[in-house]
Amino acid sequence: MGAGPELDFRSCLFLSCWLGEGTAGLRSSWVLLEEKRNGLGKTERGGLSEEKDTRWKMLSSGVCTSTVQLPGKVVVVTGANTGIGKETAKELARRGARVYLACRDVQKAELVAREIQMMTGNQQVLVRKLDLADTKSIRAFAKRFLEEEKHLHILINNAGVMMCPYSKTADGFEMHIGVNHLGHFLLTHLLLEKLKESAPSRVVNVSSLAHHLGRIHFHNLQGEKFYQSGLAYCHSKLANILFTQELARRLKASGSGVTVYSLHPGTVSSELVRHSALMRWIWWLFSFLIKTPHQGAQTSLYCALTEGLEALSGSHFRGAAALGLLCYVQAFSSCGK
Numbered sequence: 001m002g003a004g005p006e007l008d009f010r011s012c013l014f015l016s017c018w019l020g021e022g023t024a025g026l027r028s029s030w031v032l033l034e035e036k037r038n039g040l041g042k043t044e045r046g047g048l049s050e051e052k053d054t055r056w057k058m059l060s061s062g063v064c065t066s067t068v069q070l071p072g073k074v075v076v077v078t079g080a081n082t083g084i085g086k087e088t089a090k091e092l093a094r095r096g097a098r099v100y101l102a103c104r105d106v107q108k109a110e111l112v113a114r115e116i117q118m119m120t121g122n123q124q125v126l127v128r129k130l131d132l133a134d135t136k137s138i139r140a141f142a143k144r145f146l147e148e149e150k151h152l153h154i155l156i157n158n159a160g161v162m163m164c165p166y167s168k169t170a171d172g173f174e175m176h177i178g179v180n181h182l183g184h185f186l187l188t189h190l191l192l193e194k195l196k197e198s199a200p201s202r203v204v205n206v207s208s209l210a211h212h213l214g215r216i217h218f219h220n221l222q223g224e225k226f227y228q229s230g231l232a233y234c235h236s237k238l239a240n241i242l243f244t245q246e247l248a249r250r251l252k253a254s255g256s257g258v259t260v261y262s263l264h265p266g267t268v269s270s271e272l273v274r275h276s277a278l279m280r281w282i283w284w285l286f287s288f289l290i291k292t293p294h295q296g297a298q299t300s301l302y303c304a305l306t307e308g309l310e311a312l313s314g315s316h317f318r319g320a321a322a323l324g325l326l327c328y329v330q331a332f333s334s335c336g337k
């Protein structure tokens with residue numbers, strides 16, 4: 001655990017970033033942080049254009065402008081029955097890919113598959129059982145997938161849990177680290193050969209801004225010595241980013257043609273807040289500022305689709321900022337004119 005004052009500073013930074021996700025000053029300093037992290041002279045915004053038709057909610061919401069089509073491509077999206085994952089799967093299906101909805105609740109997912117088929121006209125939307133809180137389920141999913149598919153071009157590790165009461169996965173891992181990181185870690189490794197055979201191929205890990213409060217406590221990985229549900233989420237999201245960086249490094253070194261990206265989707269209205277009454281209340285109160293799942297899916301789509309991103313394998317991408325209060329006031333007053 002780092003020193004107290006450092007944690008305090010990081011908490012303040014984190015909360016400020018949340019509070020002012022879109023305010024001009026904070027936003028530019030945030031952008032700089034990202035530039036530094038990526039070792040670039042600019043932020044990763046090429047291909048993410050400003051969304052003009054949703055001024056009320058998202059003055060500066062980014063939209064993935066890639067026109068890449070995906071006929072013949074095979075995609076797996078975890079946690080695709082709701083929220084960001086559902087919207088991501090829908091767009092990939094719209095572009096012609098065969099999309100596997102890898103979900104723990106097969107009944108819910110079947111309904112979503114039918115909905116996506118109807119909306120996109122793409123019948124190749126398939127449901128497969130995947131419970132990331134159980135390594136047996138992960139292995140069973142991978143086994144069946146490897147038997148039935150020759151290729152895997154895009155793996156989107158999207159599923160996640162946040163702020164659940166202390167609980168363990170079937171294998172005894174603390175739930176946040178178990179589902180959000182270890183489950184996806186195992187899944188990715190089981191599918192890695194297929195990704196390599198299908199190169200150029202991509203792994204997209206949906207992390208969060210919350211990683212800034214994360215720490216990897218090797219002496220307390222399962223939260224048995226101390227546990228705080230919000231921080232447990234943050235730790236798991238940091239693990240997503242570290243995994244992305246290390247996997248990218250190894251894949252680059254082996255010249256595999258598989259690239260890996262992590263991202264923060266923005267603050268998005270979804271079922272993620274189901275375990276926290278406070279967060280549900282904040283979500284409700286600020287619903288006019290928070291992204292829709294469709295908007296929240298744009299950064300995942302950007303990482304999955306944008307051409308020429310290979311050199312940035314291992315980088316962390318940030319969804320275009322949610323509308324900040326300053327922008328809101330400006331939008332509000334100009335609307336009145």
Ligand SMILES: NC(=O)C1=CN([C@@H]2O[C@H](COP(=O)(O)OP(=O)(O)OC[C@H]3O[C@@H](n4cnc5c(N)ncnc54)[C@H](OP(=O)(O)O)[C@@H]3O)[C@@H](O)[C@H]2O)C=CC1
Nearest residue numbers: 079083084104131132133158159160208267268270271272
């Ligand atoms: N919403 C936000 O503001 C933010 C979200 N994120 C990240 O975005 C990702 C998507 O979240 P979001 O769409 O908002 O949340 P939702 O809660 O709406 O969706 C989460 C998905 O993960 C699935 N899931 C949960 N546990 C498991 C499991 N054990 N096995 C398989 N699937 C599981 C859920 O399935 P089921 O429906 O069966 O529970 C659901 O499909 C997450 O990784 C989250 O951390 C990051 C930053 C901000």
Ligand SMILES: CC1=C(/C=C/C(C)=C/C=C/C(C)=C/C=O)C(C)(C)CCC1
Nearest residue numbers: 018019021208209210267282286289290
């Ligand atoms: C207070 C407040 C906000 C709170 C944001 C929060 C609490 C974001 C949490 C994000 C999470 C949990 C991400 C998950 O990975 C908004 C909506 C920016 C609007 C301005 C006021």
